[in-house]
Amino acid sequence: MTQNRIPLTIIGGYLGAGKTTLINRLLRRNEGRRLAVIVNDFGRINIDAELIESRDGNTINLANGCICCTLGGDLAMTLLNLTESANPPDHVIIEASGVADPAQVAQYGHMPGLRLDGVIVLADAEMVRQKARDKYVGEQVRQQLRAADVLLLNKVDLATPASRRVVRDWLAEQVPGARIVETVQGNAPLPLLLGEEGARPFTPGEWKETAVPPATKYRHDLAYETWSWEGREPVQEAAFRAFVEQFPAGVIRGKGILHLAGEPTRRAIFQLVGQRWSLKPGEPWGDTPPQSRLALIGLPGSLDSARLAAAFERMAGIE
Numbered sequence: 001m002t003q004n005r006i007p008l009t010i011i012g013g014y015l016g017a018g019k020t021t022l023i024n025r026l027l028r029r030n031e032g033r034r035l036a037v038i039v040n041d042f043g044r045i046n047i048d049a050e051l052i053e054s055r056d057g058n059t060i061n062l063a064n065g066c067i068c069c070t071l072g073g074d075l076a077m078t079l080l081n082l083t084e085s086a087n088p089p090d091h092v093i094i095e096a097s098g099v100a101d102p103a104q105v106a107q108y109g110h111m112p113g114l115r116l117d118g119v120i121v122l123a124d125a126e127m128v129r130q131k132a133r134d135k136y137v138g139e140q141v142r143q144q145l146r147a148a149d150v151l152l153l154n155k156v157d158l159a160t161p162a163s164r165r166v167v168r169d170w171l172a173e174q175v176p177g178a179r180i181v182e183t184v185q186g187n188a189p190l191p192l193l194l195g196e197e198g199a200r201p202f203t204p205g206e207w208k209e210t211a212v213p214p215a216t217k218y219r220h221d222l223a224y225e226t227w228s229w230e231g232r233e234p235v236q237e238a239a240f241r242a243f244v245e246q247f248p249a250g251v252i253r254g255k256g257i258l259h260l261a262g263e264p265t266r267r268a269i270f271q272l273v274g275q276r277w278s279l280k281p282g283e284p285w286g287d288t289p290p291q292s293r294l295a296l297i298g299l300p301g302s303l304d305s306a307r308l309a310a311a312f313e314r315m316a317g318i319e
């Protein structure tokens with residue numbers, strides 16, 4: 001009976017750990033497997049879904065809530081549609097939002113027609129220990145790590161060899177059962193990520209004994225603030241860079257697809273993780289009308305919507 005069940009892989013990890021990059025890598029190197037990817041962003045606009053290089057349209061977008069605590073019904077319905085479709089995928093991947101608890105999401109791997117293949121959690125080599133100690137988000141980060149079967153210690157190229165060793169030892173202590181693999185841009189071997197080597201043995205009901213935290217009324221999406229902006233007018237790059245430099249310290253994650261005044265033919269991709277941010281050229285707009293979309297995630301009280309919106313509209317010359 002396990003042969004008929006579709007393997008389900010959960011990809012988790014805190015905001016900015018590199019989940020979208022890992023999924024793009026999987027989609028590029030799928031070795032003929034038909035992958036269905038479910039992407040969850042708890043903000044109003046789902047930029048991740050747009051940053052995923054969908055090859056065959058099989059990317060499903062669940063936005064505006066957290067799949068582990070508010071969008072559970074939508075997730076169950078989506079999974080049911082996949083398993084019962086006339087042409088089911090070979091493997092289903094769920095990219096949990098950066099605030100979700102992967103262990104909660106993993107429970108859906110016991111739905112009829114599915115088999116939990118494994119939980120992959122990414123950790124940012126440079127930032128994970130600091131985040132795990134943080135008084136606001138530390139417990140959430142540690143809980144995410146504990147859910148892992150495979151832990152990808154990602155972005156090791158940004159860490160010194162000494163700090164890599166320290167963080168690796170620390171992770172091994174935090175999550176004794178997990179396999180730890182050092183990666184750059186999620187470059188782990190495919191058999192480790194999808195089935196084969198990394199797969200959990202299938203045992204019905206196994207999940208009841210795992211360290212799934214008791215269901216609570218806690219809502220991850222309410223523990224953070226989100227702010228988003230969309231506009232068609234081109235944005236001045238210098239003004240945008242100056243704007244980002246002035247973000248308040250409580251801004252944890254930012255991502256965006258920008259229509260820059262100096263770059264009319266292609267997208268610019270904005271990524272911010274803590275103090276680190278980048279603005280890089282993206283895909284050409286092609287037939288798509290250029291439009292900027294930006295989303296920020298911050299601790300409560302860190303995002304002054306009126307001020308942010310005014311700043312953005314100034315940059316885009318809308319006054």
Ligand SMILES: [Zn+2]
Nearest residue numbers: 066068069220
């Ligand atoms: Zn949640």
